[in-house]
Amino acid sequence: MSIDLHVLDHPLVEHKLTVLRNKNTPSSTFRELVTELVMLEAYEATRGLAVVDKPIETPVAPMVGKHIATPAPIIVPVLRAGLGMLDGMTKMIPTAEVGFLGMKRDEEHPTQQITYANRLPDDLSGRQCFLIDPMLATGGTLVAATHYLAERGAKDVTAINIIAAPEGIKFVEENIDPTIDFKIVVCGVDEKLNDRCYIVPGLGDAGDRLYGVI
Numbered sequence: 071m072s073i074d075l076h077v078l079d080h081p082l083v084e085h086k087l088t089v090l091r092n093k094n095t096p097s098s099t100f101r102e103l104v105t106e107l108v109m110l111e112a113y114e115a116t117r118g119l120a121v122v123d124k125p126i127e128t129p130v131a132p133m134v135g136k137h138i139a140t141p142a143p144i145i146v147p148v149l150r151a152g153l154g155m156l157d158g159m160t161k162m163i164p165t166a167e168v169g170f171l172g173m174k175r176d177e178e179h180p181t182q183q184i185t186y187a188n189r190l191p192d193d194l195s196g197r198q199c200f201l202i203d204p205m206l207a208t209g210g211t212l213v214a215a216t217h218y219l220a221e222r223g224a225k226d227v228t229a230i231n232i233i234a235a236p237e238g239i240k241f242v243e244e245n246i247d248p249t250i251d252f253k254i255v256v257c258g259v260d261e262k263l264n265d266r267c268y269i270v271p272g273l274g275d276a277g278d279r280l281y282g283v284i
């Protein structure tokens with residue numbers, strides 16, 4: 071199956087991504103840039119957001135505008151690094167609900183992950199789901215996280231990542247549930263993974279850079 075992959079091609083995104091990648095960028099700036107980048111990504115990621123007609127009156131005339139439909143979209147940050155993208159997403163979709171998935175890489179088997187927290191609504195049928203995680207590295211976390219959403223009936227999942235590796239995109243392509251309407255939005259696709267499954271050139275460990283643990 072070929073994946074619906076959207077790579078943002080915009081000078082502002084390229085500029086902000088370069089500052090983000092720089093190892094000398096401090097955590098405070100890193101966090102601000104992640105928020106700004108996810109807001110730009112949200113514009114692309116929410117193109118298909120369901121809306122309904124909303125009659126209102128402006129100071130000049132009545133009109134029928136648009137409102138985000140219910141049930142509200144759900145945003146799911148993958149802890150820990152996905153939390154850094156939550157602020158930008160909730161700024162863009164203030165009515166969204168938020169679920170949480172805690173997943174971390176198994177350091178002894180870096181291609182596998184351990185799930186340590188799972189707070190999702192029981193029923194996600196009919197909900198538009200946005201999975202947020204800065205790095206799409208091996209793709210294992212994204213496939214596992216999508217699986218948790220699908221188990222609860224989700225059929226419409228958009229992954230928003232900042233940087234992806236070609237290996238991760240291929241893994242997702244080969245392993246994602248084909249019955250799901252699935253899309254990925256990223257700011258950039260890098261060269262490769264290294265032998266520790268870090269993205270090259272990447273930006274290092276996104277969680278450490280967000281929260282200042284180097």
Ligand code: URA
Nearest residue numbers: 207268269274275276
């Ligand atoms: N997770 C990160 O934080 N960085 C990478 O390069 C890969 C996975």
